[in-house]
Amino acid sequence: MRARHLSSAARALIPLLLATACRGAPPSKTDWGDDDAADSGAAEGPNTARIASFNAEWLADHYTTSATERDDFQPRLEADYAMIRSLIVDNQIDVLGLQEVEGDRAIELLGLPSTWSWVVGDTGWSQNLVIAWRNDRFALDKLRAIPLDANSGAARDPLVAELRHRDGELGFTLVVVHNNPYEDASEARMRKAQVEELAVWLEATLPDEESSDLADQHIVLGDFNDSFEGINPSVPSLDALEGAAGLRFASRQTTGVSYIPYASLIDHIALSPPLAERWPDADDPEGFGIILHDQTEPWSSYSEGYRGVPNISDHRPVYVDLRLAAD
Secondary structure (H helix, E strand, O other), rough: OOOOOOHHHHHHHOOOOOEEEEOOOOOOOOOOOOOOOOOOOOOOOOOOOEEEEEEEEEEOEEEEOHHOOOOOOEEHHHHHHHHHHHHHHHHHOEEEEEEOOOHHHHHHHOOOOOOOEEEEEEOOOOOOEEEEEEEOOOOEEEEEOOOOEEEEEEOOOOEEEEEHHHHHOEEEEEEEEEEOOOHHHHHHHHHHHHHHHHHHHHHHHHOOOOOHHHHHHHEEEEOOOOOOOOOOOOOOOHHHHHHHOOOEEHHHOOOHHHHHHOOOOOOOEEOOOOHHHHOOOOOOOOOOEOOOOOHHOOHHHHHHHHOHHOOOEEEEEEEEEEEOOOO
């Protein structure tokens, strides 16, 4: 396990530090109460924060110059990284959960601005989870993973960290998931077990009563590999997060799709109730954001893409905007 660009104090506060890489040093202080944690203070910005999820479709940690040089890991072309970088930056994302990232080097190759930092999990073999964030707007603390008994092989344990906005009014525990794929019943049961075990963990960590501790509020996001109806209708998997854990799926507020090949919605964001109250689009039937990179210039005109197709990913990024201050 590695820790780069983190102080000894930060290491002590992250008991299960996973693979870490930061372009631009993160704050040396991890106490959320320190307003001076950022070297230059909080950046000017909007009164909302954009929280997003994106399955980057196996973002490799090296690139090739021609399709004939590609191997089983389908390395990206150099232009892929530039396109993904612009997708993240141009859409003004503040906190991002990524799925299917081969490793540290893959994020470095994106060439994100120095205002971005990230941490990379290590339980996904070559398809790891990542938390990336605008370090001029947010500070990250208490990184860990949630080992799930239902996981086996290269299944990804959820990646968890606490994030707080520099102004101190918006904070939450972020949980990034990438659940088991496939439609057959045995695979669907594994996916359902993953969600149910995560719901048990959330029940144990969410407060019994409304809490003023911002870390008690949770956002669960990622590629759930399931729709609300169930990719396998006999074994739908998402119910436990709404029922047992009491979260609200923001992704219910859309008729759009996030997984392009099958025109389905399998990428979701779920909010604990106090955070849902900060979601200004909560009453909008189409209030859940989906970034249509495959239909939007310049990304839709990208013709040298991954696996020889014009998309930088077979998934679309999804997001919610949360108010920095409570009403």
